[in-house]
Amino acid sequence: MIQMKICNLCSAFLIKTMIDVRQLQCFLAVAEELHFAKAADRLGLAQSGLSTQIQRLEQDLGVTLLNRNKRKPVSLTDAGRLFQAEAVAALRHIERADQVGRLAARGLAGVIRVGYVASGVSSGLLSRLLSEFRKSHEMVRLEIVPMETPRQLEALGDGQIDVGIVRPRRLYPAGVISKVLQTERLLAAMAESHPLARRATVSARALADQSFIVPQFAEEEGFGSALSALGKAGGFTPHLEYRVQDFISAICLASAGYGMAIVPESMQNFSQPGVIYRPISDFRLSVNLALAYRRREVSPAVRAFVKLGTETFKVSAS
Template sequence: MIDSRQIKLFVALAEDLHFARSADRLGIAQSVLSQQIKRLESDLGVRLLNRNKRAAITLTDAGGIFLVEATAALRQLERADRIGRLAARGQAGQVALGYIGSAVTTGLLPDTLRAFRAASPDVRMHIVAMETPNQLERLSDGALDIGFIRPRAHYPDGVTAKVVQSERLLIALPADSPLSRAKSVKASQLRELPFIAPQFNEAAGFAEDLARLGRVGGFDAQPEYRVNDFITAVSMASAGYGVALVPQSICGFAQPGVVFKPLSDFDEHVELAVAYRIREHSPCVRGFVDAALSYGVAMQSRARRTTR
């Protein structure tokens, strides 16, 4: 069985076609180089070099063919060595990431990906949109490594989460609504209006915010329309089907026919969190979590500056 050292010696000799020069360049005795090449030929069962006392050595046909493969093998070994060292530092490997739609609209997902890629360009990302409950299940069973979720009061065993972003809730109204001309809206003014509610497939999370809005306004805020995401909710609001309680970041995806108003008596915020396994051993997964947490610190610092 040939080893990488024999391959390196042969490639060096094939480049110089001179035992003395190659031995000097490699920092070994010429006799050692000669012995290693003879052992390589013996292991392969073929002559790789034409050795002439009065002429320069040349490669045999077999030697030329072997050189191509040996050079490719060395490149692969060098790549394996580089990737292995990067993986040890969390700069190579793969990460399975889940996210909810608001992670896109707030900038959390693209900004974290950009920062992480700058530090770890060799890490492969597998990214899938998924609601918070499903993400937590997949984190628990190992199908996901990290999730961008709405925080919960309780998490599965072995899973934790840290809040990285917070944003205000607004009400999306049809542009032709009488309320659209007001500077702000009271919760009680929404009493008779139909609500369009995204992502209401569980009692926790955003459903709780709508329920609190109803309590403040003195009504039962049951949705008239249930949709899959905030953009659909805003689209329906713009068409006059009703109103929607939405995070402020959705304003960046506004469509004609809809306006966003603050609620004067409902100063609620919704949060985004990065969820991950407590005992995570993968360096690249830990690196991505660190990038998300750094994003959160930067957002908090920016929020403090804007409120001064």
């Protein structure tokens, strides 16, 4: 019952005084030394100033913490012993909060939410970025979220993510910019039973009568435009058989014989059984992965992540 009362007094004191760190430090010094002069020397205070701090603390709490008697050594009251444990814990929390706050101000602590397209993983780009960042920012928590490019750009705008690994766009939402991190060539993905799978390479013209599976076809930009460029190179109008949301879906359908997909070369790292990848000999179009972020980012940790990414990968503006 007494312990509960003291704990309640401690909580009330910490709330009322907004955690008066100096008073706690003064009390703990006396509680450990059990001697006002020694405690004052330890803190670099005048003994009178130390006594004043302890008296104010006891007044705020409404309880006596120390037994004072000129003929006897200083000792802790029952309330003082209970308060000592609470004060030690409170100071540890305060010191931890101070440390984290200072680290956060330098970009060395905090939380960063990173969106990424599938190629960000299959190409190894995301893991390399995270690995490099962790070397100098171990206390920053990284949360990664799979998300296609259009959704990432929306999420950047409304603050749901902080940075994104995206397919570049001609236009971005207000306040969002990007820089290219990596370039990849395009390959034709087909079922291993497909007649063209027996060739080491295929030509654009050889794909004229194929049915295609296209990721993100609903967008004006993206792989719908890449397929149109392929048709132009081969002198044909592509037949769009399936429209899917991502490359993994496209590869799954291609491996099952539902059509052919034009995909970034890094998708070869996606181990889907039954699919073959072939270079297109007369089609040189490449695609990029970019780091997208807010132009006026306020988080030091996010700014550090963007800075490291752009400097490490020697990117160019998109």
